[in-house]
Amino acid sequence: MEYQDYYKTLGVNRDASADEIKKAYRRLARRYHPDVSEEPDAEAQFKRISEAYEVLKDPEKRKLYDQLGENWQAGQDYSPPPGGQRTGSRTTSGFSGGGDFGDFSDFFESIFGRGAAGGFNDPFGEFRGQQRGPDWDRHQGASAQGRDVSAELEVDLEDAYSGATRTVSFTAAGQAQSQRRELKVKIPAGVTDGQRIRLKGQGEASPFGGENGDLLIKILIKPHRHFQLDGKDVHLVLPVAPWEAALGATVAVPTLGxxxxxxIPAESQSQKRLRLKGRGMPGKTPGDQYVSLMIVNPPAKTEDAKAAFESFREAFDFDPRASLGSH
Incomplete structure (x- = not known):
């Protein structure tokens, strides 16, 4: 059978300390655990790293494994030393056999015998052996965090500007069932559309007793009747009278604050854009508010109003379409 290099599987040196081996296992288990991993070969990888860790974490098993000598070279066929082959309930290696452990390799069983894993778990969550001990809980649970949960929350622009506390409703699965939950969420002042707020530990529970996942809330800012958002900048179309645009004026302009x-400078035209610095969404670097002018004529419904517009026309030799030429 083919020799398995457990040190290479965990990515550690052969003189690695117990702490280094533990850290390497936790890192890989978090990446490949089938309940949380998206890797295509997660199941097989998790079996390999679990087997490697089962051997290298135990000083006696590691010592016996290291005695293989030059046979440790990867890819070399391995034959167990005389007397080391499984013989039922006990082997010369001193580890108990028996049990119903079928997830570790033939290479492992040829050295340590069946059942030598001491009740280690299989990657599907079906426990094999008599009892799951604290060592399993400590190492496996720590590497199998619960899944994150995503939710969306619509807020008014004024709430996004000033900050607020709102209630979000979402579904989070526990070990037995999914439950509808409600949670109060603090919306920070200056949050932008599409920004995600992470609430640590408010996601799904871990099936192995590890840390809960997180709740990721995507903020959706509702459209406003006056203001439009562009990142942290705010845009406003401001109606002005013809004489305000022509003669200039100082007017009151609404902002979120x-x-x-x-x-308004004299001789302004429609679509002229003015900036109110720092009047956009708050933040370490606040946004600006941009004001686009839109000239609005008063209604000409009375005879006096019509006469006023007539005199206005006679006062100017003005063609607003002159720039179009003869076309």
């Missing part, structure tokens, strides 16, 4: 005074 309250009204401010804005100076």
């Amino acid at each position: 309250g009204k401010v005074e804005l100076t």
Whole structure:
């Protein structure tokens, strides 16, 4: 049978300390555990690293394994030393046999015998052996974190600007069943559309007693009747009278933080854009508010109003379409 290099499987040197072996196993188990991994070969990889860790974490098993000498070279066929072959309930290696452990390799069993895993788990969560001990809980549980849960929360633009506390409803699965949950969420001032808020430990429970997953809340800011968001910047279309645009004026402009005074330069045209620095969404670097002018004519419903517009036309020799030429 083919020799298995347990040190190579865990990615550690042959003189690695017990702590280094433990850290390497936890890192790989978190990556390949079938309940949480998206790797295509997660199941097979998890079996290999579990077997390697079962041997290298135990000083006696590791010592026996290291005695294989030059046969440790990867890819070399291995034949167990005389007397080391499984013989029923006990082997010359001194480890108990028997039991119903079928997930570790023939190579493992040829050295340590069946049942020598001491009640280690299989990667599908079906426990093989008499009892799961604290060692399993400590190492396997730590590597099998619960799944993260995603949820969406719609908020008003004013709440996103000022901050607020809202209730989000979501489904999180435990070890036995999924339950609908409600949780109060603090929305930070200046949150932007599409930003995710992470609530540690509020996701699904771990099936192995490890840490809970997290709750990831995607913030969706509702459309506003006046303001439009662009990242942290805020845009507003501001209606102005023809004389305000022509002569210039100082007018009150709404912002998310309250009204401010804005100076409109003389001879302004529609779509002219003015900036209110720092009046956008708050933050370490706050956004700006951009104000686009839109000239709005008063209604000409009375005779006096019509006469005023007529005199206005006679006062100017003005063609608004002159720039279009003859086409």
